[in-house]
Amino acid sequence: MPLPCTLIINPTSGSYSGPLVKRITELLAAGGFEPTVLLTGGPDDAAAFAARACSQEENPYIIAVGGDGTLNGALNGLAPGKATLAFIPLGTANVCALELGIGSVDEAVRRIIRRETRPLSVGVLEGFGVERRFLLMAGIGFDGFVVEGVLGAEKKRFGKGAYVLSALRTLAAWDGRPMEVTAGGERRSCHSVIVCNAARYGGKFVLAPGADMFGPGFRVVCIEGTRRRDYLGIALKVLAGKGPGGGDVTVFDADELTIGGNKAVQVDGDFICHGPVTIRAVADLARMVV
Numbered sequence: 001m002p003l004p005c006t007l008i009i010n011p012t013s014g015s016y017s018g019p020l021v022k023r024i025t026e027l028l029a030a031g032g033f034e035p036t037v038l039l040t041g042g043p044d045d046a047a048a049f050a051a052r053a054c055s056q057e058e059n060p061y062i063i064a065v066g067g068d069g070t071l072n073g074a075l076n077g078l079a080p081g082k083a084t085l086a087f088i089p090l091g092t093a094n095v096c097a098l099e100l101g102i103g104s105v106d107e108a109v110r111r112i113i114r115r116e117t118r119p120l121s122v123g124v125l126e127g128f129g130v131e132r133r134f135l136l137m138a139g140i141g142f143d144g145f146v147v148e149g150v151l152g153a154e155k156k157r158f159g160k161g162a163y164v165l166s167a168l169r170t171l172a173a174w175d176g177r178p179m180e181v182t183a184g185g186e187r188r189s190c191h192s193v194i195v196c197n198a199a200r201y202g203g204k205f206v207l208a209p210g211a212d213m214f215g216p217g218f219r220v221v222c223i224e225g226t227r228r229r230d231y232l233g234i235a236l237k238v239l240a241g242k243g244p245g246g247g248d249v250t251v252f253d254a255d256e257l258t259i260g261g262n263k264a265v266q267v268d269g270d271f272i273c274h275g276p277v278t279i280r281a282v283a284d285l286a287r288m289v290v
C-alpha cells in the first residue's frame with residue numbers, strides 16, 4: 001500500500017517550478033508514497049494545511065517544500081506528537097537543509113524514501129498575544145530589527161541583499177539600550193540574544209556549535225556589548241568559523257528564558273513581534289525525516 005503524504009509547497013520560494021514539483025511527486029510515487037499537492041496562496045496557508053492534515057489523518061505525513069519559512073509554517077500547524085515531518089528545500093537560504101546536510105532536492109527525496117526519522121525538539125515563543133514555534137532560532141534585538149526592517153520591494157529585487165540594506169539602516173539608527181534576559185534563575189543584561197535550536201545561522205555560518213534540533217534545549221548567544229563595533233568583532237569571528245564566544249558574548253544552555261524590553265523579535269527569519277517574550281523548548285513535537 002502506498003503511504004499517503006501531504007506536500008505543502010510554496011510556489012513563491014526561491015527555486016520553485018511546476019516541472020520540478022512534477023518530478024518530486026513522480027520520485028515519491030516511485031518510492032512508495034501517494035502524494036497530495038497543496039500550493040500555499042499566502043503566508044498563513046502552510047500552518048493551516050498542516051493543521052488540517054493533522055486533524056483529518058491518523059498518521060499525518062507532511063512534507064514542506066520551499067524555504068525555511070514554509071517549513072516553519074508547517075511546523076506551526078502540527079498537532080504535537082502526531083505527525084512525521086520532512087523537508088524538500090526550494091528556498092533562498094535553506095538553513096534547515098544545510099543543518100540536515102541535504103544538498104539537493106534529489107537527496108531530500110532519497111531521505112524521505114529511506115524513511116529514517118528522529119524526534120524533533122523545537123522552541124515555542126510567546127509574547128504580545130502571539131505564540132510561534134521555531135525550528136532554527138529566535139533572535140531578539142539587532143537581527144530582529146534587521147528582519148523587521150526588510151522591505152518587500154527590496155527583497156524581490158535584491159534577494160538576500162535586502163537584509164544587508166536593512167542591516168545598514170539598523171546600524172544607522174542604532175538602538176543602544178540593553179534588555180534583561182533571565183534563564184535558569186540567572187539574570188543578564190544583553191543588547192541582543194539569539195536562542196539557537198540549530199548550529200547554523202543565516203546560511204552556512206556556525207553561530208552555536210552543539211545546538212541541535214534533535215537534542216533537548218537551546219544554546220543561547222547573548223551579546224552584551226552595546227556598541228556597533230562589538231557586532232563587527234562578532235561577525236568577523238563567526239565568518240572566520242570561530243564561533244561567537246568570548247569578549248562581550250556569553251554562550252550558555254537553557255530550556256526556558258524570559259526576555260524583557262521591547263526589541264524586535266524574529267523566528268526562523270520572519271519578524272514576529274516586539275518583546276517582552278518568553279521562550280521554552282518542547283521535545284518530541286514530531287518525527288523528522290533525517
Ligand SMILES: Nc1ncnc2c1ncn2[C@@H]1O[C@H](COP(=O)(O)OP(=O)(O)OP(=O)(O)O)[C@@H](O)[C@H]1O
Pocket residue numbers: 010011012013014015040041042043044065066067068069070071073090091092093094095269270
Ligand atoms: N503564495 C504565497 N505568496 C506569497 N508569500 C508566500 C506564499 N506562500 C508562502 N509565502 C510566504 O513566503 C515566505 C518565504 O518563503 P520560503 O521561506 O518558503 O522561501 P524563501 O524565502 O525563498 O526561502 P528561505 O526562507 O529559505 O530563505 C514564507 O515565510 C511564507 O510566509
